[in-house]
Amino acid sequence: MRQTLTRMVLLGAWMLLSVSFSQAQSDDYVRENYVKAEYDIPMRDGVKLRTVVYSPKDTSVKYPFLMQRTPYNAGPYGEGNMRNTLGPSPFLMEDGYIFVYQDVRGRWMSEGRYDNMRPTVGERTGDPNEIDESTDTYDTIEWLLENVSNHNGKVGQWGISYPGFYSAAALPYAHPNLLAVSPQAPIGDFYFDDFHHNGAYFLSYWLATSVFGYQKEGPTDEAWYEMVNPGTNDGYQFFMDMGSLKNADNYYGTDNFFWQQLKSNPDYNEFWQKRSIIPHLTDVKPAVMVVGGWFDAEDLYGPLTIYKTIEKNNPDTYNTLVMGPWSHGDWSRERGHQTVSNMYFGDSISTWYQKEVEYTFFTHFLKGEGDKNTRLPEAYVFNTGTNEWDQFDTWPPKESSWESFFLQQNGGLSTDLPEGNRFSSFESDPANPVPYTQDIKLTFTPRKYMADDQRFAARRPDVLTFETPVLDEDLTVAGEVLAQLKVATSQTDADWIVKVIDVFPGDYPNHEYVLDGVDMGNYHLMVRSEVIRGRYRESFSDPKPFVPDQITDVDFQLQDIYHTFKKGHKLQIQIQSTWFPLIDRNPQKYVPNIFEAEDSDFVKALHKVFHTEDFPSKINLMVLPSGK
Numbered sequence: 001m002r003q004t005l006t007r008m009v010l011l012g013a014w015m016l017l018s019v020s021f022s023q024a025q026s027d028d029y030v031r032e033n034y035v036k037a038e039y040d041i042p043m044r045d046g047v048k049l050r051t052v053v054y055s056p057k058d059t060s061v062k063y064p065f066l067m068q069r070t071p072y073n074a075g076p077y078g079e080g081n082m083r084n085t086l087g088p089s090p091f092l093m094e095d096g097y098i099f100v101y102q103d104v105r106g107r108w109m110s111e112g113r114y115d116n117m118r119p120t121v122g123e124r125t126g127d128p129n130e131i132d133e134s135t136d137t138y139d140t141i142e143w144l145l146e147n148v149s150n151h152n153g154k155v156g157q158w159g160i161s162y163p164g165f166y167s168a169a170a171l172p173y174a175h176p177n178l179l180a181v182s183p184q185a186p187i188g189d190f191y192f193d194d195f196h197h198n199g200a201y202f203l204s205y206w207l208a209t210s211v212f213g214y215q216k217e218g219p220t221d222e223a224w225y226e227m228v229n230p231g232t233n234d235g236y237q238f239f240m241d242m243g244s245l246k247n248a249d250n251y252y253g254t255d256n257f258f259w260q261q262l263k264s265n266p267d268y269n270e271f272w273q274k275r276s277i278i279p280h281l282t283d284v285k286p287a288v289m290v291v292g293g294w295f296d297a298e299d300l301y302g303p304l305t306i307y308k309t310i311e312k313n314n315p316d317t318y319n320t321l322v323m324g325p326w327s328h329g330d331w332s333r334e335r336g337h338q339t340v341s342n343m344y345f346g347d348s349i350s351t352w353y354q355k356e357v358e359y360t361f362f363t364h365f366l367k368g369e370g371d372k373n374t375r376l377p378e379a380y381v382f383n384t385g386t387n388e389w390d391q392f393d394t395w396p397p398k399e400s401s402w403e404s405f406f407l408q409q410n411g412g413l414s415t416d417l418p419e420g421n422r423f424s425s426f427e428s429d430p431a432n433p434v435p436y437t438q439d440i441k442l443t444f445t446p447r448k449y450m451a452d453d454q455r456f457a458a459r460r461p462d463v464l465t466f467e468t469p470v471l472d473e474d475l476t477v478a479g480e481v482l483a484q485l486k487v488a489t490s491q492t493d494a495d496w497i498v499k500v501i502d503v504f505p506g507d508y509p510n511h512e513y514v515l516d517g518v519d520m521g522n523y524h525l526m527v528r529s530e531v532i533r534g535r536y537r538e539s540f541s542d543p544k545p546f547v548p549d550q551i552t553d554v555d556f557q558l559q560d561i562y563h564t565f566k567k568g569h570k571l572q573i574q575i576q577s578t579w580f581p582l583i584d585r586n587p588q589k590y591v592p593n594i595f596e597a598e599d600s601d602f603v604k605a606l607h608k609v610f611h612t613e614d615f616p617s618k619i620n621l622m623v624l625p626s627g628k
Contacts (some may be wrong), residue, residue: 027084029093033057036082041143043105043112043136044128050074050109050219051140053148054086054099064154064366065144066092067100069137069166071212073108074101077221088158088182088332089354092362098151100144104166105136109219116212116258117165117190117275120172133169141175154366156180160329161299162187165277168306171288172280180365182358184291185328188302189276191268191540194445197301198556199268199533199540200495201594203239203584204446206248213258228252235442236435239581244602245595263595268540281309287318289361289376293326294384295340295450300559307395318372321379321395322357323562324349325387327447331358337513341451343525344513345387383476384527385502385564396479396560400622405468405571407611407618413466413573418611425609426462426576428494430585430602433578434460446582454501454524457574464609467503467572475565479622481528481558485575486615488552489534491605492545492590496554497579498619499529501572502565524572527563531583532556535590545590551615561621573619577607 035055040048052074056063066087068074076082086092086099093099106114121132141155155178159167164186171181187193195205207228216224228251230238242248245263252259265271288310292303307321324331325338325345331353338349357380364374377391405413409422437449438456458465483498502525510520535543537554546552565571578585587594587601611617 030054030082030084030086034082034086034099038077039143039147040111041102041140043131043139045131047105047112047131048110049102049105049112049136049140050077051100051102052077053144054083055148055150056096056098058096059150061096062150062152063096063098064152064156065100065141065148066097066156066158066362066366067102067140068157068159068163069102069104069133069140069170070159070163071104071107071114072162074103075108075221077109088358088362091355091359095359095363097366098148100140102140104133105131106215109221111219114212114215116261117187117277118169119274120169120277120280122280124173133166134171134173137166137170137178138173138175141177145177152367153177154179156182156362156366158182158184158362159186160184160332164299164302168277168281168302171284171286171310172282174284174286176285178286179370180289180362181286182289182291182361183303183306184331185293185296185299186277186290186302186306187299188278188305189272191272191276192301192305193299195262197531197583199266199536199543200531200583200586201245201262201266203581204443206239207442207444209252209256209259209262213252213256215257230442233442234440235581236440238442243599244597245584246597247599263593266593266595267543268536278305278309281306282313284310284314284317284319287361287365287372289320289322289358291322291331291358293328293330294323294382294562295326295343296328297446297450298328304560318374320361320374320376321381322353323380323560324353324382325384326350327450328445339513341448342453342514342518342520342523343384343451344511345382345384349382381478381562383562383564385476385566390562396622397624400479400624402620403623404618404620405573406616407466407573407609409611411464411466413468413571417613418616419613421612423488423608423610423612424464425606426464427604427606428462428577428588429604430578430588431604432462433580433585434462434576436579436582449582450526450529452526453518454499454526454574455522457499457576458524458572460576462576462578464575465572466575467501467570469570470505471565471567471569471571473567473626475571476624477561477563477565477621478624479562480560481622482620483530483554483556483558484620485554485617486551486610487554487617488549488608488610489546489588489605490548490607491588491603492548493586493588494534494546494605494607495531495577495579495583495586496534496556497529497531497574497576498556498558499574500527500558500561500619500621501525501574502527502563503570503572505568528558528561530556530558531579533586551610575609577605
């Protein structure tokens with residue numbers, strides 16, 4: 001069942017909340033209302049984790065704990081140095097909690113050795129040296145309950161991005177007093193979030209390798225890692241000049257342990273598998289609210305997969321999903337208007353979420369009844385085509401059904417099977433890869449491209465374009481997306497990128513937030529996109545070369561969509577094999593490890609995508625019936 005919340009309600013909420021929001025942003029609020037203490041909390045193996053605790057000065061009532069564990073710095077440290085804001089939002093800060101920030105093991109002022117996506121221990125023997133993020137969270141909560149005064153015995157946890165992973169990692173074997181957890185844009189698996197997507201290495205995260213790749217010698221309040229200075233803002237040219245990933249060793253030596261791990265583990269082997277939190281999301285006891293953004297370039301796999309996995313494995317656990325029109329972490333900040341690239345979705349969307357959804361969740365479980373009657377739906381999801389919040393009893397909605405859109409000759413796209421013996425082809429040249437954006441930029445981590453105009457790509461000869469006629473009624477896609485391609489290549493390896501595009505009418509009007517030089521008429525909105533490294537088409541753990549010129553199945557899942565392609569628009573599919581420098585270049589000649597490829601291994605290839613009755617390529621969408 002779907003219920004709709006229109007922009008009028010959102011605007012009304014903003015008018016009511018704007019005064020409170022601005023007051024909460026006062027730099028003096030925390031200092032006037034909270035007292036800070038710092039502790040080095042011992043874990044079961046003796047390693048001490050720096051933990052910063054902000055307690056309300058008003059001790060007339062008892063407060064719950066609300067905790068964030070982070071690799072990014074729990075500071076500011078030292079007496080008198082305080083944060084300007086606390087918690088996920090000003091509304092929770094004003095309501096009063098004991099806010100806890102902790103440096104995870106091996107980061108900043110905490111002791112120990114750091115491990116990216118530290119594996120969760122499965123079989124537990126009670127050995128004190130048997131540690132993971134769940135045990136560290138458990139030990140921290142136990143210490144807080146015994147040593148911090150004026151609490152009500154209830155604990156909540158939240159975090160965005162990597163702290164979102166630490167929130168999800170607290171769910172297995174959770175402390176009994178941990179009652180409410182909100183993983184927000186959580187990393188679920190590093191092979192499908194951030195640094196990899198379906199086996200393709202995301203070159204746009206290459207600069208971030210410095211942040212996660214160096215161990216420190218002891219507790220420190222200063223950054224111990226240095227960022228690479230490329231000497232230019234032209235990321236496309238910088239990475240073209242670098243050449244093969246093998247040449248990246250000129251920037252990251254053997255002391256960057258994360259770069260060495262990336263290089264040594266190109267396949268989805270045990271190294272990556274044991275770092276996934278997904279298999280451990282069983283017997284989840286705390287209430288969970290998973291939050292994500294439909295245009296989050298960093299962590300979209302994580303929130304959707306974590307929500308679905310908890311739902312499947314824990315049918316009696318309170319588990320809800322919130323997906324809004326946000327890029328990475330946008331829901332934690334308010335700019336007045338919500339835009340991603342040239343797309344405007346409405347006003348005060350983040351503030352509405354903070355007050356009506358996030359506040360309700362934590363208040364209910366940490367200060368209220370604590371049952372499942374939160375008044376929140378199973379799924380609060382934003383339709384990025386109609387700019388409306390909708391509520392569903394399940395996600396994907398049970399009303400959605402699969403519909404196949406077949407690629408046709410001459411660039412057509414329809415629900416009819418193709419006829420004849422046809423294919424579309426293009427030459428892919430690693431020396432002239434398709435850019436992922438028109439912007440001249442060197443990206444630390446990507447953002448805006450997720451809603452960028454794709455006209456520039458549609459006009460490239462190495463991008464295949466298939467589109468429907470102008471739609472004569474609305475088409476609402478609500479749920480999963482599966483690409484099923486029949487392809488062939490003249491070489492032995494290839495990447496396959498699929499984009500789902502909303503083509504706007506030619507006379508579509510501009511709005512006031514359109515970026516300079518862009519016209520919304522005929523805008524090609526990238527609603528969803530994904531890549532698979534072709535060698536992993538059968539198994540992410542067991543790569544296999546293509547047989548040249550042999551028709552081969554390449555099936556892979558894109559992340560979910562909730563978008564209405566409106567009457568008068570067109571649904572378009574783009575297919576390409578390079579996406580630079582978002583992902584690294586595939587040499588297109590099969591080599592055992594692309595991180596070790598020589599510059600001479602990179603070759604041109606002729607790629608074919610078939611659309612015949614015997615070999616139909618199609619994109620499968622979950623579609624809501626009209627009027628639902």
